[in-house]
Every structure is written in structure tokens, then in C-alpha cells.
Amino acid sequence: MYLKHLKITNFKNIAQFDQDFNRINCFVGNNGVGKTNILDAIHYLSFCKSYFTNSDFDSIKSGEDFFSVSGLCVGNNNIENYCCTLQRTGKKVFKHSDKAYSRHSEHIGKLPSVIITPGDHNLIDGSSETRRKFVDVSISQHDNTYLKTLICHNKALSQRNKLLKDCKSGAALDMVMMQIVEEQIAAYSAAIQQKRKDFFEDFSVPFSRYYSLIAGEGEQVSLDYKTYSGDILSLLQESRDKDLILGFTTKGTHRDDLVFCLNHNPVKTFGSQGQQKTYLLALKLAQFDYLCSKLKTKPLLMIDDIFDKLDFQRVNMLLKLIADKRFGQIFITDTHQSRIEELIDNELRDCTKIFKL
Structure with a gap:
């Protein structure tokens, strides 16, 4: 392009x-x-x-x-x-x-496109939302079905959160609608989780290669995708009482995270500034390679x-x-x-x- x-x-x-x-x-x-x-x-x-x-x-x-x-x-x-x-x-x-x-x-x-900026350090020391966004942006640029699924998931999640918030404010809980929305979230979540797992399989190899090229041999890097491995629908149902008290959805795919590891330890905690900068460059260059392979x-x-x-x-x-x-x-x-x-x-x-x- x-x-x-x-x-x-x-x-x-x-x-x-x-x-x-x-x-x-x-x-x-x-x-x-x-x-x-x-x-x-x-x-x-x-x-x-x-x-x-x-x-x-x-x-x-x-x-x-x-x-x-x-x-x-x-x-x-x-x-x-x-x-x-x-x-x-x-x-x-x-x-x-x-x-x-x-x-x-x-x-x-x-x-x-891929962009590298000084603010990318948020990928390491920022919230899990920032790391999920990195993954979602990478996949969405070559897979429009994933993007549509993500949009539908977020819409259903917003509907569930509104039901929870309204109930916390004194409204009666619409159980029929709650069950419909939770089933939708569970279905979308399964598709999202699988696509994210596929992403890490494809992404890990170029990421490790770029880290070694920039930093030299001798350090081992890895990416650990943290997600709920059980049934999402059961998880939502089991969390419902707590969610009704808090007024929002506390568990699910929207809480997934990515742990960046260096020599088997979180780079956020154990990596030097230089190692973290190298980590970020490797992430972005690997994102470039990943998109090249998918988009041709x-x-x-x-x-x-x-x-x-x-x-x-x-x-x-x-x-x-x-x-x-x-x-x-x-x-x-x-x-x-x-x-x-x-x-x-x-x-x-x-x-x-x-x-x-």
C-alpha cells in the first residue's frame, strides 16, 4: 500500500x-x-x-x-x-x-497502518484495555468479520450493563432480556477468544525474532494471553448477583489481558527501561509483519x-x-x-x- x-x-x-x-x-x-x-x-x-x-x-x-x-x-x-x-x-x-x-x-x-509513538509505553504499564485494543486493531485490519463480532459483543455488553445499572437504580430486572443478552455475549465471546488465540500463534514468532534482532541473543520473551477458559454464559450467570450490586459486568472477554514476559517474568516489573523500549519496538514491528502476512x-x-x-x-x-x-x-x-x-x-x-x- x-x-x-x-x-x-x-x-x-x-x-x-x-x-x-x-x-x-x-x-x-x-x-x-x-x-x-x-x-x-x-x-x-x-x-x-x-x-x-x-x-x-x-x-x-x-x-x-x-x-x-x-x-x-x-x-x-x-x-x-x-x-x-x-x-x-x-x-x-x-x-x-x-x-x-x-x-x-x-x-x-x-x-x-502501524504507528510507533513515545506514548506506546502504555502498552506495558497501562490498563488491560490498551493491550486488548492493540490485539483488536491488529486483527480487525485484516478480518472484518472479527470487527463486526467485536462491535456486536460490545453492543450486547452495553445492553447488559444498562440492565444492571437500571436495576441498581431501583428498576425491576427484565430477566427475559437479561438472558437473551447474556446468550449473545457468550456466543460473541467464543468467536473473539478463538480469533485472539489464533492471533498469538501467528504473532509470537515475528515478535521474538524482532526482539532478538534489536536486543541481541540471550533474553527470552513470551506473550501470555489471559482469558477465561470456561463457559462464558455460566460465568455471566454466576456473576449476576455481584454485578447487580455493582451495576456493571465484572467478568468476561472484555476483561481479557495480555501479559508481556521477559525471561519468564513480567517485563512491566522486571524489565529495565531499555528492555521495555525494545519490547515495544518488537511488538509494533511484529504487528507490521503480522498484517503483511494476512493482507498480502x-x-x-x-x-x-x-x-x-x-x-x-x-x-x-x-x-x-x-x-x-x-x-x-x-x-x-x-x-x-x-x-x-x-x-x-x-x-x-x-x-x-x-x-x-
Whole structure:
């Protein structure tokens, strides 16, 4: 997949951006000039939402009434045009070749991408929700059925939580509806669990390989998927009394977690800062490989302002890895143009474009 052209209007602090891209694209400039926001605009074209903010309206430039992000993409000998617009007084509209999607979820996977940012440390020290999202985003970009199942599961879970909350507030419990919703959750959960297990089988090998390439031999890494192995319907029924008291669903697939281990110990607790950074890089590069194998195309790779956070050895190894032809189009941000120019190998200069912001 190749993003040939990107046009941005009134997105965050970017009034206008209208440029063609090369295989390797570097955005350099001081903090606050909009480097990260360009990557976030590309992320919008991939996922119909920002990577960094939860509210779409926060992405509209201050003082403006709308934003627009459009991209011309090339893949599988086809040229595709994608455009996302949001009016401050209206709803978000996402179009493919001037035709609006009826559901934004239909677009996921059309422009696959992987993004590496300084905030990725939340994968290790953040909540289980962050780690589940990493898994779900990886699978959803190649498996639309999984995405639909996940959406249906979350909808049914919300319905159960509403029944619990209403009952806690004094309403009578609708047992017929509760049983229907719990059966739905159980069915969706079984499908989700199986897909996640399949993901870890495919993902673990490239993850271990990338960790060894970056850190060297001598350390053993593993991923442990924590999920309930019994019958989900029975679990929901057994937890119902407690859930009625608390007003929400306490157990189920939505509580799954991923434990990152280093030499058989949680990396969150026993890993050094350097080991944790290597772990995160390996996770994201393995995500790239996983998507390549499933999609039979190369996702976009975005690397946001991480060189200041890594030592020279890790930076050098990362750049050697991504310079390999198995990686496709790459977008990098940095505050120092001289560092970018120093790090870019002579063989890559002809396919590299530097944008000074």
C-alpha cells in the first residue's frame, strides 16, 4: 500500500498541507509545528479516527468550522481516493471515491497502518484495555468479520450493563432480556477468544525474532494471553448477583489481558527501561509483519518522535530493519534534520523526501 498524496485542511494546528510522498518521508521541525498531526491525519485515513484524541471535534483547528483529510492511495494496481470531513455542527463523513460509507467500520483495513509513538509505553504499564485494543486493531485490519463480532459483543455488553445499572437504580430486572443478552455475549465471546488465540500463534514468532534482532541473543520473551477458559454464559450467570450490586459486568472477554514476559517474568516489573523500549519496538514491528502476512500487502509504517527516547544502538538497528525492502512506505518525525540526514543511508536518499515544517 502506498499513500501517493495527502491533503489536510484545518486539522488540529495544520491550516493547509498538500504534498506528494516518496517511499520514506521525514517531517522535521521544532515541537508544536504539526509533525505528529500529519501522522495523525494519516491515521484518520486508516481508522476514521485520531490516534491521540478521543473526541473528533478536538481535531478541528481552533477558530474553524470543519476539517478535511484526503489521500490518494495506490495498491494492487488500483488508485483509490479516501476523504474524511467533519463539520463542527454536523457528523463525520468518510468517503471512498466520492461515495460515503454507510458504516465507518467498512473502511477498516482499506489503508492498513502501524504507528510507533513515545506514548506506546502504555502498552506495558497501562490498563488491560490498551493491550486488548492493540490485539483488536491488529486483527480487525485484516478480518472484518472479527470487527463486526467485536462491535456486536460490545453492543450486547452495553445492553447488559444498562440492565444492571437500571436495576441498581431501583428498576425491576427484565430477566427475559437479561438472558437473551447474556446468550449473545457468550456466543460473541467464543468467536473473539478463538480469533485472539489464533492471533498469538501467528504473532509470537515475528515478535521474538524482532526482539532478538534489536536486543541481541540471550533474553527470552513470551506473550501470555489471559482469558477465561470456561463457559462464558455460566460465568455471566454466576456473576449476576455481584454485578447487580455493582451495576456493571465484572467478568468476561472484555476483561481479557495480555501479559508481556521477559525471561519468564513480567517485563512491566522486571524489565529495565531499555528492555521495555525494545519490547515495544518488537511488538509494533511484529504487528507490521503480522498484517503483511494476512493482507498480502505492506501497511504504512509511521514512527513519531522516538529517536530522542532511544539510544544510538537501538535507533541504528531500527533504521537498518525498516530500510529493508520488506517494509513499504514509511513516515518519520524528528526535531533534528541533521540527525535524519545522518541516519538515512546513502542507498535510501533517492527514495527519501524531507519536509521542513
